[in-house]
Amino acid sequence: MSDSQATSKAQSVETTNQQSAGTTVEGETQEKLRDEWVQYDFDGETAIKTQDVNVHYGDEHALHDISMEIPKNSVTALIGPSGCGKSTFLRCLNRMNDRIKAASVSGEVEFDGKNIYDDGTNLVELRKRVGQVFQSPNPFPKSIRENISYGPRKHGDIDVSLLSRLLGRDDRAEEEELVERCLRQAALWDEVNDRLDDNALGLSGGQQQRLCIARALATDPEVLLMDEPASALDPIATSRIEDLINDLSDDYTVVIVTHNMQQAARISDQTAVFLTGGYLVEYDDTDKIFENPESQRVEDYITGKFG
Numbered sequence: 001m002s003d004s005q006a007t008s009k010a011q012s013v014e015t016t017n018q019q020s021a022g023t024t025v026e027g028e029t030q031e032k033l034r035d036e037w038v039q040y041d042f043d044g045e046t047a048i049k050t051q052d053v054n055v056h057y058g059d060e061h062a063l064h065d066i067s068m069e070i071p072k073n074s075v076t077a078l079i080g081p082s083g084c085g086k087s088t089f090l091r092c093l094n095r096m097n098d099r100i101k102a103a104s105v106s107g108e109v110e111f112d113g114k115n116i117y118d119d120g121t122n123l124v125e126l127r128k129r130v131g132q133v134f135q136s137p138n139p140f141p142k143s144i145r146e147n148i149s150y151g152p153r154k155h156g157d158i159d160v161s162l163l164s165r166l167l168g169r170d171d172r173a174e175e176e177e178l179v180e181r182c183l184r185q186a187a188l189w190d191e192v193n194d195r196l197d198d199n200a201l202g203l204s205g206g207q208q209q210r211l212c213i214a215r216a217l218a219t220d221p222e223v224l225l226m227d228e229p230a231s232a233l234d235p236i237a238t239s240r241i242e243d244l245i246n247d248l249s250d251d252y253t254v255v256i257v258t259h260n261m262q263q264a265a266r267i268s269d270q271t272a273v274f275l276t277g278g279y280l281v282e283y284d285d286t287d288k289i290f291e292n293p294e295s296q297r298v299e300d301y302i303t304g305k306f307g
């Protein structure tokens with residue numbers, strides 16, 4: 001540990017001791033320490049950069065000044081106790097909070113050189129490039145094939161309409177290629193290639209979740225946001241999803257919310273720790289966060305003293 005790290009750590013212990021003793025902690029010191037602890041230096045390119053993101057739900061201030069850079073083609077885990085704002089932050093990254101009436105967002109989220117909160121952002125295009133996988137598998141009640149091709153068909157990237165078929169210029173071959181590629185990427189092809197026309201709801205929970213990942217890949221995203229994608233799955237299905245996330249990070253930027261700290265430690269390259277009240281408290285290489293965090297509160301959280 002460097003001298004400055006040791007000093008920071010000692011200061012944080014003092015801060016926590018003061019808090020537990022009930023004395024007022026000088027906000028400025030806390031802010032300064034947090035600013036240092038969330039500064040994450042990494043090699044390589046940035047996929048998404050947030051600057052002073054704040055979210056309110058009505059009167060509730062759910063996220064405070066979140067500024068972080070998410071490295072490209074890697075896995076970033078967001079961890080923290082229930083209600084600290086992890087899902088809220090994830091939803092900021094492709095403007096899914098826009099769908100929540102009570103939510104208001106300020107600050108900037110830079111993706112591909114532009115603030116996605118600028119007027120005129122094409123939300124359909126944004127969400128194609130920054131895809132999302134939800135907590136519970138939610139395939140469409142359609143065939144496995146249609147689950148993959150639905151998005152590209154809807155966006156007009158694939159035309160399999162009756163008219164184009166009659167005119168002999170439909171994209172059926174492209175559709176077949178797309179379905180196979182996405183199912184292979186999601187490590188599902190071998191299990192379903194002989195029943196692509198079966199209803200997706202007949203698949204197991206783990207298979208359904210891999211299908212949802214395949215569906216998210218079909219629009220050719222650069223970033224995949226995952227909100228506890230394995231929390232509804234058994235250990236074997238979870239382990240397959242974790243392996244898959246690992247493989248995907250060669251080509252995609254993955255940002256994952258997880259309650260499972262072992263999972264974050266296993267699959268992520270960097271970890272951001274949010275704590276109660278909607279603050280980002282520390283952000284660093286995953287090994288550093290789990291082995292030697294700067295913040296005493298983060299250490300307490302990771303070692304199970306609260307949360």
Ligand SMILES: Nc1ncnc2c1ncn2[C@@H]1O[C@H](COP(=O)(O)OP(=O)(O)OP(=O)(O)O)[C@@H](O)[C@H]1O
Nearest residue numbers: 057062080081082083084085086087088089100102
């Ligand atoms: N749609 C919503 N409307 C109103 N308040 C909300 C909404 N979604 C979240 N909140 C509030 O925002 C705060 C952060 O919630 P959020 O779901 O982002 O936390 P979280 O860390 O993801 O929690 P969990 O781990 O339990 O999923 C909470 O106090 C929550 O009640």
